[in-house]
Amino acid sequence: MTIRHSLQVYFIMGSNNCIDNPLYVLEQALAGGITMFQFREKGRGAKTGTDKQKLALQMKELCRRYHVPFLVNDDVDLAIKVGADGIHVGQEDEPIDSVRRRCPEHFIVGVSATNVHEAVEADSAGADYIGAGPVFATATKHDAKTPIGLEGLAEIRRLIGNTPLVAIGGIQEKNAAEVIKAGADGISVISAISASENALTAAQQLKLRTIVN
Ligand SMILES: Cc1ncc(COP(=O)(O)OP(=O)(O)O)c(N)n1
Numbered sequence: 001m002t003i004r005h006s007l008q009v010y011f012i013m014g015s016n017n018c019i020d021n022p023l024y025v026l027e028q029a030l031a032g033g034i035t036m037f038q039f040r041e042k043g044r045g046a047k048t049g050t051d052k053q054k055l056a057l058q059m060k061e062l063c064r065r066y067h068v069p070f071l072v073n074d075d076v077d078l079a080i081k082v083g084a085d086g087i088h089v090g091q092e093d094e095p096i097d098s099v100r101r102r103c104p105e106h107f108i109v110g111v112s113a114t115n116v117h118e119a120v121e122a123d124s125a126g127a128d129y130i131g132a133g134p135v136f137a138t139a140t141k142h143d144a145k146t147p148i149g150l151e152g153l154a155e156i157r158r159l160i161g162n163t164p165l166v167a168i169g170g171i172q173e174k175n176a177a178e179v180i181k182a183g184a185d186g187i188s189v190i191s192a193i194s195a196s197e198n199a200l201t202a203a204q205q206l207k208l209r210t211i212v213n
Pocket residue numbers: 010012038040073074088089090091092093110111112113130131132141166168188
């Protein structure tokens with residue numbers, strides 16, 4: 001599977017994003033057809049140290065069983081230590097050239113862009129994919145920037161050419177198709193799956209919305 005295809009339904013979660021056991025939620029999401037996963041363990045009550053590492057390893061094993069890439073958010077050391085498939089870094093995280101130097105060659109390196117300028121820069125720096133957003137308002141990330149809207153997303157697509165692009169922020173079943181029409185290769189979601197009543201059906205429904213003519 002190419003990175004572009006893996007971005008179709010990109011689920012992101014940490015232990016404080018769900019009420020149920022995070023391993024249970026992840027397994028349900030995998031059974032529902034998510035195509036990529038990012039372990040984002042941050043914020044209130046987030047695990048640290050060996051507890052964080054243990055959960056990362058368990059999540060990686062689950063993802064392996066479903067042949068879904070397992071990425072780590074922010075924490076490059078952890079990604080290397082647990083043998084992840086990649087890392088996602090934002091504008092305030094470790095710079096991409098340093099990440100590339102430290103990580104195995106096969107690592108998928110995703111970079112966030114909150115505007116057109118950052119997207120072009122991340123593309124030139126050689127990001128494997130760009131995570132653009134927030135596209136819509138989100139309550140999940142308290143320090144999220146102003147939403148770029150579908151117009152901002154479409155402009156980013158125009159400027160980065162064919163580079164794999166995933167949209168993030170406030171994406172739900174009702175707006176997923178619009179995001180794909182605006183030029184994203186996939187949707188990246190936290191609450192639409194982690195806070196749903198049924199992570200399996202939520203993932204299935206979101207996936208259906210990404211198939212647009
Ligand atoms: C796929 C994807 N896109 C964007 C982000 C946001 O990254 P960042 O801006 O570094 O914010 P945090 O997630 O670290 O709070 C992401 N995680 N994933």
